[in-house]
Amino acid sequence: DAGVTQSPTHLIKTRGQQVTLRCSPKSGHDTVSWYQQALGQGPQFIFQYYEEEERQRGNFPDRFSGHQFPNYSSELNVNALLLGDSALYLCASSYADLGNEQYFGPGTRLTVT
Amino acid sequence: KQEVTQIPAALSVPEGENLVLNCSFTDSAIYNLQWFRQDPGKGLTSLLLIQSSQREQTSGRLNASLDKSSGRSTLYIAASQPGDSATYLCAVRPKYNAGNMLTFGGGTRLMVKP
Numbered sequence: 001d002a003g004v005t006q007s008p009t010h011l012i013k014t015r016g017q018q019v020t021l022r023c024s025p026k027s028g029h030d031t032v033s034w035y036q037q038a039l040g041q042g043p044q045f046i047f048q049y050y051e052e053e054e055r056q057r058g059n060f061p062d063r064f065s066g067h068q069f070p071n072y073s074s075e076l077n078v079n080a081l082l083l084g085d086s087a088l089y090l091c092a093s094s095y096a097d098l099g100n101e102q103y104f105g106p107g108t109r110l111t112v113t
Numbered sequence: 114k115q116e117v118t119q120i121p122a123a124l125s126v127p128e129g130e131n132l133v134l135n136c137s138f139t140d141s142a143i144y145n146l147q148w149f150r151q152d153p154g155k156g157l158t159s160l161l162l163i164q165s166s167q168r169e170q171t172s173g174r175l176n177a178s179l180d181k182s183s184g185r186s187t188l189y190i191a192a193s194q195p196g197d198s199a200t201y202l203c204a205v206r207p208k209y210n211a212g213n214m215l216t217f218g219g220g221t222r223l224m225v226k227p
Contacts, residue, residue, distance in 0.1 A: 042217030056212030104157035
């Protein structure tokens with residue numbers, strides 16, 4: 001059983017560019033959440049998708065947007081990249097039931113120069 | 114707004130010691146609390162999940178307790194090994210929330226010396 005997978009592993013972009021990160025949830029999971037983790041800090045919640053809709057959003061600007069596909073996979077898009085967007089981006093999947101455990105992918109390391 | 118704090122931020126111990134990592138949260142209205150392990154530059158591995166109605170969970174050498182009323186959780190690691198060296202994160206899921214977002218602490222960086 002494949003766990004949560006993310007692509008690419010690493011990415012280097014220039015300020016002002018746009019980036020798309022991808023996530024495939026653990027088999028059977030229908031909910032995908034995205035987190036940003038700056039170096040030396042805990043992850044910060046960006047948003048969550050369920051049934052192809054954004055269900056919840058953290059305190060991130062509109063430059064951060066996402067999408068969930070019918071197969072439950074998801075994309076995170078970031079426009080007009082800033083140096084401060086450099087971080088590890090983590091995807092987590094779970095069942096819609098609130099009591100269920102979340103499983104995290106290996107992350108995508110984004111560096112903005 | 115829920116805030117999660119982990120103390121200490123870093124810890125170095127000799128192999129074989131038993132140790133306790135602390136996690137505190139400001140709002141006791143939580144659905145559950147989860148402990149994770151993170152190796153440098155890697156994703157998060159779930160260690161233990163404690164539902165709000167539970168007091169503790171155990172897995173091998175790990176034991177996590179939850180005192181919801183005081184807003185505290187501890188992760189106990191018995192007979193520590195060098196392979197336990199990693200960052201340990203705790204996260205809570207708010208109870209009155211449409212989704213199941215997690216609020217994380219800043220983590221405790223653990224080094225176990227041979």
